[in-house]
Amino acid sequence: MKPSPDQGVVASHLVQTYPVGRTIFGRGEQFRAVDGVSFHLEQGETLGIVGESGSGKSTLGRMIAGIEAPTSGDVTFWGQRYAPVGAAQWRRQRRLVQMVFQNPAAVVDPRWTIHAQVREALTTHETLARAEADHRAQEMLALVGLGTMGNRLPHQLSGGQLQRAVIARALVLQPKLLVCDEAVSALDVSVQAQIINLLLELRDRLQLSLLFISHDLSVVRHISHRVGVMYRGQLLEIGDARTLFEAPQHNYTRRLLAAIPADTPRQRRERDLKTFAALP
Numbered sequence: 001m002k003p004s005p006d007q008g009v010v011a012s013h014l015v016q017t018y019p020v021g022r023t024i025f026g027r028g029e030q031f032r033a034v035d036g037v038s039f040h041l042e043q044g045e046t047l048g049i050v051g052e053s054g055s056g057k058s059t060l061g062r063m064i065a066g067i068e069a070p071t072s073g074d075v076t077f078w079g080q081r082y083a084p085v086g087a088a089q090w091r092r093q094r095r096l097v098q099m100v101f102q103n104p105a106a107v108v109d110p111r112w113t114i115h116a117q118v119r120e121a122l123t124t125h126e127t128l129a130r131a132e133a134d135h136r137a138q139e140m141l142a143l144v145g146l147g148t149m150g151n152r153l154p155h156q157l158s159g160g161q162l163q164r165a166v167i168a169r170a171l172v173l174q175p176k177l178l179v180c181d182e183a184v185s186a187l188d189v190s191v192q193a194q195i196i197n198l199l200l201e202l203r204d205r206l207q208l209s210l211l212f213i214s215h216d217l218s219v220v221r222h223i224s225h226r227v228g229v230m231y232r233g234q235l236l237e238i239g240d241a242r243t244l245f246e247a248p249q250h251n252y253t254r255r256l257l258a259a260i261p262a263d264t265p266r267q268r269r270e271r272d273l274k275t276f277a278a279l280p
């Protein structure tokens with residue numbers, strides 16, 4: 001796909017530094033968690049981000065989601081540059097980018113039904129009559145397969161159901177981009193496949209862009225159109241998913257791919273078939 005600045009996300013030279021220590025003389029050294037990353041992400045496209053622990057994947061995701069302002073560089077979102085975090089303009093943009101994390105239990109309110117939480121997400125951003133908000137929340141819950149479970153509390157749902165509820169809460173705002181940071185990593189393999197399947201369906205139905213961050217290369221391979229490999233804060237290699245997995249350009253990518261648990265082609269095929277039996 002060719003980059004088109006008005007459609008999708010364009011990240012330019014993103015840098016994020018964190019202090020690694022302070023001295024009595026003032027600022028300590030700065031550590032570059034993300035070090036000059038640029039890419040584009042089209043509408044309806046999935047870009048997978050892989051890399052070993054500490055390579056900067058989550059930091060990159062937080063900057064793309066607008067949760068953290070970059071030290072330098074910028075993100076253009078459907079033609080508009082992100083405002084500094086906290087600005088009024090940013091609050092309007094904020095609903096168009098949502099993030100889904102690894103542990104759904106940590107991001108829901110245990111005292112509220114999931115229907116109420118989806119409705120609340122909506123009414124925080126829009127002034128709506130109660131009946132209309134209820135209707136849209138219910139519609140969204142039905143879309144993620146929880147149409148009959150809206151009156152349950154989070155502890156009455158399984159991990160996979162709770163992740164569906166969190167996805168519903170994110171998507172009820174009609175975002176253009178969903179940043180998934182290890183969104184299926186804590187789930188059982190069969191439940192992972194169901195959630196991946198759901199994300200694929202929603203992506204195509206809603207023309208969502210996905211930035212899909214995961215250490216699980218098999219999952220990334222299945223969900224992504226393109227994949228980027230992070231190493232020490234840099235995007236070492238980025239390209240079409242199939243090409244990257246079958247003919248990686250960089251030695252580091254080859255080593256990373258070799259670390260997939262079942263690493264003979266037959267074992268990998270069997271593992272993929274088992275894991276993704278539910279995929280179309």
Ligand SMILES: Nc1ncnc2c1ncn2[C@@H]1O[C@H](COP(=O)(O)OP(=O)(O)OP(=O)(O)O)[C@@H](O)[C@H]1O
Pocket residue numbers: 018019033051052053054055056057058059060215
């Ligand atoms: N808020 C922070 N303050 C200081 N250092 C941080 C902060 N967030 C991340 N880091 C550091 O930045 C580096 C990149 O972290 P990040 O979480 O982005 O990596 P990751 O690739 O997502 O790793 P993992 O797969 O383990 O989640 C790490 O060395 C981490 O310790």
